[in-house]
Amino acid sequence: MKDLRFDNRFLRELPGDPETGPQLREVTGAVWSYVQPTSVPAPRLLAWSQDMADALGLSAAEVASPEFAQVFGGNALLPGTVPFAANYGGHQFGHWAGQLGDGRAISLGEVVTDAGDRWELQLKGAGRTPYSRMGDGRAVLRSSIREFVCSEAMHHLGVPTTRALSLVGTGEMIERDMFYDGNPRREPGAVVCRAAPSFIRFGSFELPFSRGDTGLLRQLVDFCIRRDFPELEGEGEALYAQWFRTVCERTATLVAHWMRVGFVHGVLNTDNMSVLGQTIDYGPYGWIENYDPEWTPNTTDARGRRYRFGWQPRIAHWNLSRLAHAISPLFAGMEPLQAGLDHYAAAFSMANGEMSAAKLGLSEWQGADDGELLAALQALMAAAEVDMTLFFRGLSEVDVAADPLSRLEHAFYDRDRMEAHRGGFEDWFQRYADRLASDPLPAEQRRARMDAANPLYVPRNWLLQQAIDGAEQSDLTGVHTLMAVLRRPYTQQPGREAYAARRPEWARDRAGCSMLSCSS
């Protein structure tokens, strides 16, 4: 751990807040504030990611040492760390919310590995910062497990994401009113160490823009391009335009992946959008089980369902339009920004087509016709209550010529509904068989292509909840096993059938499984 090399460019190259300490304040003219993590009574390592430890060059012995839990629980500082909280704003549920900032995330600094990779390490739940507003700066075990497990699972699913190194229990109980209904409960606290090359968000640019601080805005854009997009060349407006286009493209790829694996972020506010096009801020997210484009896991979103599964592509576009607006002072006219937004639509369509082709086992996506074929399937899946993950995974095993549904029964939540739609599925399989017949891919390759695009194991909400129930009783085996299974989401793992099962009935309406809140 002592060998971690820090190179804190964010602090070195960008203006900071002259005031120190955690007292709440508006911070203008600066993008960060010095703040120390608040110590916790009994830090204990509950889980860690071998892959992330390897990426940072940390050995198993270092991870197991008592110092590790001290450092990643926020009680001790490694040499080279200069802890800070970042300042940013954002649009929440479509409305400008002003200054938000890291209310409970404290960055330790930027580690540069021997391979030359940059990882900013951030402790989430490490105590109050100047941006904590009404909050206590802490995080509960339940939400920390959700962030820790899903970050690493997403990485192994091939979805761009921030990462997580460790989960440390704090030995402290904190109070949360999970559904904001006057029923608070005391819950164990935890700290997750998360990692990403950059935690700059769309909202990072929106805040200086909202204050008319074009100087700071330009400084932040220049810095972000230099540090996070070094491959971009050129200067001035042309460089900014290229950068925005790249952000649009990465966001398009990201959202296409979410649609591929059935992930619903749940709070796509602009402060929860990484400029790198990574999934960030795992809160009341959820996984599609019975296919339903209208579903949102977030109870706070239940009324408008702004963040429903099927709306994610358009919400990301809206968020990008907020970013475009925020950086518009750096442009003479809106054309390059409009071009970037148009590119988002084209790039999403392209990525989504490519991924959908892989899911269906087609060698290439034939625009409108294949779009119709897929839409017809999705309509049937929604009407017949079909598990998205199990259906697509099972599709590579069916014999399209002989009773294809017989191999997919396990994907249906309701037998009666399956029977009611049997005719519809049979017609669809006929169309699908015709389409496959015109596709040159040999059967073996088709199957491999499908199985690489259709995961078998995803962090289903109820699987996470079971792991959380165990952890709250000090039994971490559920978390560890889930982590192990989710390291190989595309590979069938004998003995792990329970992790690839349909949602059980008990989970249909249980808090944490079908309903989640922002309270974390």
Ligand code: AMP
């Ligand atoms: P989120 O909904 O988690 O993206 O958070 C929105 C804003 O609220 C961010 O500025 C967070 O840092 C802040 N926040 C959320 N929970 C807490 C908490 N327990 N203590 C302090 N700030 C918080």
Ligand code: MG
């Ligand atoms: Mg956030």
